[in-house]
Amino acid sequence: MSPQVPARLPLMLAPFLVAAASATPAMLLAQDSTGSETTPATTEDAASTSTSRERDRSVFEIIVLGERSAYRGAESVAATRIATDLRDLPINVSIVTAELMQEAQILDIIDTLRYKGVNANRDVRFNSMFIRGFNNTLQKRNGIRRTYNWQTANIEQVEIVKGPASILYGAVLPGGAVMSVSKKPQAEAHAEASVTLGQYDFKRAVIDAGTPLGGGENLRLRFIGEIQDSEDFYDFAFVDRTLFNPMLQWSITSGLTLDLEFERIRHNEHQVNYQSFYNEDSINFQPPFPDTPDPLPVFPATGFSWGFLPLSKGHHNSAPGNEYEIDTDWYEATLTYESQNDWTVRWKAAWVENSLETRTATVGRLNYAGGTHGLIRPAAGQSSNREFTTFAEATGRIDMGQLELVPMVGFEYARRESFAFDQLNQPPGEVLRLDEIGTYRGLLDAPAPEFAARPRTDNVNRSVYGLLQAEWPNGLRLLGALRYEKGETNPLQQGVGPGNSFSATSAQLGAVYRFTPEHIAFLNLSESFVPNTIVNPDGTTLPLEKGLGVELGWRAFFLDERVSLTSTVYRTVRDNMARLDTGRTFDEVNNPGQISFFTTSGKEEVRGLELELLLRPFDNYEMSLSYNWLPYARVISFENRPDIEGNRLRYAPKHGVGFWNRLTFPGRFSDFYMIGGLTFQSKTEWDADKNFTTAQFDSFTNIDLGVGWNGEFRGAPLSIEFLGKNLTDNELTTTYRPQDRRRWFITARLGF
Numbered sequence: 001m002s003p004q005v006p007a008r009l010p011l012m013l014a015p016f017l018v019a020a021a022s023a024t025p026a027m028l029l030a031q032d033s034t035g036s037e038t039t040p041a042t043t044e045d046a047a048s049t050s051t052s053r054e055r056d057r058s059v060f061e062i063i064v065l066g067e068r069s070a071y072r073g074a075e076s077v078a079a080t081r082i083a084t085d086l087r088d089l090p091i092n093v094s095i096v097t098a099e100l101m102q103e104a105q106i107l108d109i110i111d112t113l114r115y116k117g118v119n120a121n122r123d124v125r126f127n128s129m130f131i132r133g134f135n136n137t138l139q140k141r142n143g144i145r146r147t148y149n150w151q152t153a154n155i156e157q158v159e160i161v162k163g164p165a166s167i168l169y170g171a172v173l174p175g176g177a178v179m180s181v182s183k184k185p186q187a188e189a190h191a192e193a194s195v196t197l198g199q200y201d202f203k204r205a206v207i208d209a210g211t212p213l214g215g216g217e218n219l220r221l222r223f224i225g226e227i228q229d230s231e232d233f234y235d236f237a238f239v240d241r242t243l244f245n246p247m248l249q250w251s252i253t254s255g256l257t258l259d260l261e262f263e264r265i266r267h268n269e270h271q272v273n274y275q276s277f278y279n280e281d282s283i284n285f286q287p288p289f290p291d292t293p294d295p296l297p298v299f300p301a302t303g304f305s306w307g308f309l310p311l312s313k314g315h316h317n318s319a320p321g322n323e324y325e326i327d328t329d330w331y332e333a334t335l336t337y338e339s340q341n342d343w344t345v346r347w348k349a350a351w352v353e354n355s356l357e358t359r360t361a362t363v364g365r366l367n368y369a370g371g372t373h374g375l376i377r378p379a380a381g382q383s384s385n386r387e388f389t390t391f392a393e394a395t396g397r398i399d400m401g402q403l404e405l406v407p408m409v410g411f412e413y414a415r416r417e418s419f420a421f422d423q424l425n426q427p428p429g430e431v432l433r434l435d436e437i438g439t440y441r442g443l444l445d446a447p448a449p450e451f452a453a454r455p456r457t458d459n460v461n462r463s464v465y466g467l468l469q470a471e472w473p474n475g476l477r478l479l480g481a482l483r484y485e486k487g488e489t490n491p492l493q494q495g496v497g498p499g500n501s502f503s504a505t506s507a508q509l510g511a512v513y514r515f516t517p518e519h520i521a522f523l524n525l526s527e528s529f530v531p532n533t534i535v536n537p538d539g540t541t542l543p544l545e546k547g548l549g550v551e552l553g554w555r556a557f558f559l560d561e562r563v564s565l566t567s568t569v570y571r572t573v574r575d576n577m578a579r580l581d582t583g584r585t586f587d588e589v590n591n592p593g594q595i596s597f598f599t600t601s602g603k604e605e606v607r608g609l610e611l612e613l614l615l616r617p618f619d620n621y622e623m624s625l626s627y628n629w630l631p632y633a634r635v636i637s638f639e640n641r642p643d644i645e646g647n648r649l650r651y652a653p654k655h656g657v658g659f660w661n662r663l664t665f666p667g668r669f670s671d672f673y674m675i676g677g678l679t680f681q682s683k684t685e686w687d688a689d690k691n692f693t694t695a696q697f698d699s700f701t702n703i704d705l706g707v708g709w710n711g712e713f714r715g716a717p718l719s720i721e722f723l724g725k726n727l728t729d730n731e732l733t734t735t736y737r738p739q740d741r742r743r744w745f746i747t748a749r750l751g752f
Contacts, residue, residue: 069616070099071624071660072564078159078179080467080479081143081168082395082408090479090510090524092553092568092610094118094160098183100624100660101152103675104704105196105723105745107204107228108151109139109180112158114679114702116612117628117656132162132572133606133633133652134175134547141180142334144350144389145414148326150265153206154224154245156183162610163549163572164528166506167481170412170463174528174547174572182261185220185249186210194749202230202745218251233741241267255338263330270323328354343396352387383420389413406469411462414487418457461487475514482507489531500541502531520555532578534598542600545576563615574604579639601639604649607632620670623661624677630654648685653699655682675723676705703727706745717751 073095075083086093096112106112113120113129121128129136139146152158159181164174191209196202210222226243247261331351338344358381393410463485471477486503506527514520528547535541551570557563577600584590584597591597608630616622633652638644660677664670683699706723722744729742 115658131175349390479510620664
């Protein structure tokens with residue numbers, strides 16, 4: 001069976017394939033393990049490097065060969081925790097490079113997934129990444145857990161690991177995980193500044209500068225800073241944030257390197273209040289409000305009547321919404337020792353502190369003055385998190401003649417403390433009528449709340465893991481990995497139960513076979529686990545949720561690696577999820593108060609196909625195209641809810657497309673280029689086969705298109721770029737938040 005792409009999709013792609021996007025890529029210099037620059041590799045070097053014994057020696061090393069597209073990362077760090085050439089991986093990994101992020105004005109890491117055909121939603125507090133149909137919120141930064149979603153100014157590449165990945169990351173849902181790799185100090189002095197202006201009072205400035213210290217290359221400094229201040233198309237919304245990111249690299253000896261990094265982020269965002277948004281078909285099925293015979297009048301400040309409502313191009317729910325102030329300090333130290341006998345030992349430690357203050361406005365209803373009225377109820381909260389994570393790893397290469405082994409062993413320790421407070425002085429009776437908010441400037445002027453502390457949580461996790469790769473001269477490469485983790489999840493459970501400790505083991509088996517240097521097949525079986533955080537009122541805890549996945553893929557390279565194609569078919573099962581135990585909860589004899597109890601039951605399964613095409617057929621054109629087809633995403637079983645069985649998973653669209661390209665004009669106009677792309681998601685249908693309407697989101701297509709110029713200003717490189725985002729001007733949401741309205745950006749970038 002072949003995937004059925006909507007008929008209109010090729011028509012939307014056609015103008016971009018002909019005209020839009022991709023200038024002659026600046027060759028990225030290969031870096032050694034200390035970050036020093038070397039001569040750009042030739043095509044022949046690329047082929048020999050891919051089979052060289054040197055490719056696994058460095059950990060967290062990014063190498064991009066000169067003939068490859070700027071949109072193609074050469075190596076993955078996230079897939080095996082060892083920097084490995086993509087052709088040697090038994091896993092499907094999608095990489096979004098810094099070049100693509102810069103051209104497409106991708107300001108948040110979560111938005112990179114859309115350009116790989118993945119359904120994703122950016123939220124200031126957490127991320128929704130529906131990888132292979134499962135909602136995954138796990139992010140890593142340089143191998144360390146990332147709590148909140150952040151910008152891309154200091155990120156070298158973002159890696160999307162598909163499928164169950166607990167062997168690498170511990171607790172993670174079976175769809176996959178995302179890891180960002182930060183930029184590192186360079187061997188030569190460099191500096192670049194950029195300013196971006198856009199609609200809705202968008203302003204952003206970025207500076208990236210670095211230099212060797214002390215007249216040599218042993219000590220290198222780099223600083224990246226960002227300021228953004230912007231509003232949005234709906235009332236009262238804004239984003240105000242700053243990034244301060246100095247980093248230092250010290251080559252202590254020829255084999256010993258110390259990397260120090262500090263990242264401070266201040267993020268203040270006021271976003272739209274949460275609502276349930278439906279596509280047009282779903283709206284027609286919405287019943288009238290239960291105790292309201294006629295629809296409520298349209299409130300002038302919001303532009304909508306009561307109910308489950310679509311977004312409007314002219315108006316949106318401009319209620320005060322939710323305001324978040326997040327401060328994060330990230331301290332990271334990495335000590336790497338590379339011996340002369342192909343062994344590398346690495347120790348990394350990170351201390352992260354973040355605090356979150358929220359002021360929210362819940363939209364509800366209230367019966368008073370002879371009728372039902374819409375209202376806004378203000379609320380507030382505070383939380384603080386402290387996390388310390390450290391791990392040590394050793395990896396090497398053992399030459400056994402016709403067999404080479406690449407072992408890796410590691411240990412990880414993580415401790416997370418959380419403090420949370422709830423508001424006290426916002427009783428339910430304090431409401432603000434929707435028809436009064438035209439004079440209410442958001443939550444900024446709301447009275448300061450009083451807070452009451454909730455129980456503190458203190459989680460400790462310890463894990464050991466090992467990985468062994470075996471490689472034969474005939475092109476066969478096998479991988480086996482095992483992880484054991486023991487830890488805690490939300491002990492105290494806000495005062496209910498004794499806490500939930502767990503221990504888990506996960507495994508992975510993979511195989512890669514090179515039929516020729518240009519054609520490689522891979523097979524992967526992997527597991528995942530998630531500790532259930534629920535503790536029942538009687539103190540019983542729930543067992544682990546499990547995931548199991550299998551994928552079979554093919555990688556092909558053409559035209560001296562100017563064209564690469566990856567295709568993958570997969571099947572993933574998620575089992576043992578936490579469900580309400582209706583038998584105990586609604587037991588009138590033994591549980592007259594109907595206190596909620598939970599059990600583990602249910603199974604979900606997905607099957608799909610992924611395609612990724614990266615090409616640079618000519619020096620003045622390059623392209624990235626990803627397509628995800630998910631025809632099967634079902635609830636297989638659900639205890640006590642037979643009506644749910646057979647439903648399609650929420651937020652699992654059948655089709656997802658991400659596309660970006662760049663075209664440099666030939667001849668006398670070679671200083672000019674065009675860029676552009678699109679992201680497409682088909683509609684999500686939770687119950688597509690049962691004539692039962694539930695939460696659905698309509699399909700959408702975002703189209704971007706821009707032009708740019710590369711030149712000089714007083715001998716310094718200067719580029720000016722004009723980009724239109726979301727030219728289709730979507731009006732419906734993909735998950736919880738609306739897509740941006742059409743917006744124009746102009747960016748000036750100066751090197752000096």
